[in-house]
Amino acid sequence: MTSPLLLGPVLRHVDETSAAIWVETARAGTVVVRLDADGREWSAPTFAVHEHHFALVEVTGLAPGTHSAYEVVFDGTPVWPAPHDPTPPSSLRTLDRSQASRIAFGSCRTSVPHDAEHHRTHGVDALRTFGMDAAGQKVRDGLAHLPDLVLLLGDQVYADETSDEMREFIESRRSLDEPPGPELRDFEEYAHLYLIAWSDPWLRWLLSCLPSLMIFDDHDVRDDWNTSAQWRVDMEATSWWHGRIVAALASYWVYQHLGNLSVDERAQDEIWRELQRRQAGASGEVDLTEVLDAFAERVDQEPDTYRWSYARDLGDARLVVIDSRAARVLEPGQRSMLDGPEMDWLDQQLRGDCRHLFIGTSLPFLLPPGLHHVEAWNEAMVDGAWGRAVARLGERLRVEVDLEHWGAFNESFRQVCRMVAEVVRGERGTPPASIVFLSGDVHHSYMSEVEDPWRSEAGSDVGRPEQERTGTRVMQFVCSPIRNPLPRAMRTVLALLTHGVASPVGALAARSARVPDAPWSWRNLAGPWYDNNLAVLQLTDDQMEVSWSTGEVHDGQHDQPRLEQVARIDLDVPPPEQEHHIARTALRRRHRLRGRFTGRRGGRRVRGAGAD
DSSP: OOOSEEEEEEEEEEOSSOEEEEEEESSSOEEEEEETTTOOEEEEEOEEETTEEEEEEEEOSOOTTOEEEEEEEETTEEEESOTTOSSOOOEEEOOOTTSOOEEEEEOOBOOOOOSHHHHHHHOOOHHHHHHHHHHHHHHHHTTTTSOSEEEEOSOSSOSSSOOHHHHHHHHTTSOTTSTTTTSOOSHHHHHHHHHHHHOOHHHHHHHHHSOEEEOOOGGGTOTTTTSOHHHHHHHHTSSSHHHHHHHHHHHHIIIIIGGGSOHHHHHHOHHHHHHHHHHHTOSSOEEOHHHHHHHHHHHHHOGGGOOOOEEEEETTEEEEEEOOSTTOBOSTTSOBSSOHHHHHHHHHHOOOSSSEEEEEESSOSSOOHHHHHHHHHHHHHHTTTTOHHHHHHHHHHHHHTTOOSGGGSHHHHHHHHHHHHHHHTTBTBSOOSEEEEEEOOSSSEEEEEESOTTOSSTTOOOSSOGGGOOOOEEEEEEOOOSBOOOOHHHHHHHHHHHHTTHHHHHHHHHHHTTOOOOSOOEEEEEEEEOSOOEEEEEEOSSEEEEEEEEEEOOTTOTTSOEEEEEEEEEEEOOOGGGSSSOOHHHHHHTTSOOSEEEEEETTEEEEEEOOO
């Protein structure tokens, strides 16, 4: 008999005393989550959106640092774990603030079959392979080896680059000759795309045990989403864009954003409040279709009326996740990665008084310096540095070459640099040991570090005297793709642009447009790696370990890929008693990778001590 549980359970926001468990079901009903440890139960009725049925069960009153296996019951019938499922029982584990944090992260995952043909074209799915490996470890070691959460930094689904399976579904509903062709058009097609993306048994098991947080990027909606004002004009002139953006944001709220929220935050969310109000007086399932569609239409046109960004406390670490897509200001001359309310919110979130501060942004904050300069130069072109004709050319380049990262919103980049510099200088509480940007998007992985993070402006040396400067490290770890590798020819082009012509040409072009020098200088410390990857960041008292792992097929066993490490970097992070009064010589030394480095060069695996 077919299970009424279509998707899930997906374990979403988890803190010390609560957990959110999300499901999609085949029909209306009541979903119950029951803990094996003590038999306690929590329940929620389903709600409908475009004839699809969802529930989010808030599991509350838990003790910190505890874990228990759980089952899901639908209308009195156990539906998870599924009968004869080869995966171990699903468990949830609450946070323990006394323990160091461990975060997995990555972005860009296409949803195609896991067979020889698609391994050849798309590579092995790193997230699914991580799940297979984690399931084996759980049998041996329980949940202790799992990270505290996985942060999925955009492009969980590709609405504009659809698979054969997705195109077959679209064609069963409408002609592919009708706009937008093989791209997604409405909520029904988004629902089917999520079904394809999240239904693999190994991935499904992993997401039932590993808490997940998410944020969108462009392909969740469409390539180059909100790149420029002209892009918006072109899209809004089509016959299909309105339906696409409404479906994209409505489905994102249901499938991704709702589970990002804590119990208290959900209680303040306008759609969740309306759902609770309607359910309180309803005799049957509440239908949110009209409410959610109207909401999606409004927040697309008035993005300052809703916030997709969020922040989390993770033991002695703090995670701030930024919406760098929907909250953009696109008018030339006033361009900003974040609108006013969003920038003010970020300003409030970037604080010290934590051991580590993590900033999640789907787009890398620190591109290779040459590319950063090219994007800043292009922004000056579009703003009319050389007249209207050149501005129109710059607009086309901006869209065609994806010149839309933080460097292409130069004032926003400088504002965030100033905020972070104030955290480093101790002007926003006790400086953390590290401030780390976590990013994806660019289809290769790398690590970079800021050399002078205490500076607020280019050329300045604002702050305390040398002997009183903090030892805060400001770094960026990028992990992309989870499953969508660049073609080899594109890797060569990217390498040339990243490490070759872009650096001198970009700097010269930026100066020619009188673009102010960047407040910071930074450099690449490791990478790039082009494998499909999932990264894991592990904190200890005085070290930070970050590793990138990929799936590899051995002996033609495409159904059983193995998780293998692409790179591992151990970084010294001063313990609390050593974070202050660090001399200039120590500041110079800390920019080395210390400990062991494992990586790949020229297709072969290498080991060695960290180097400058």
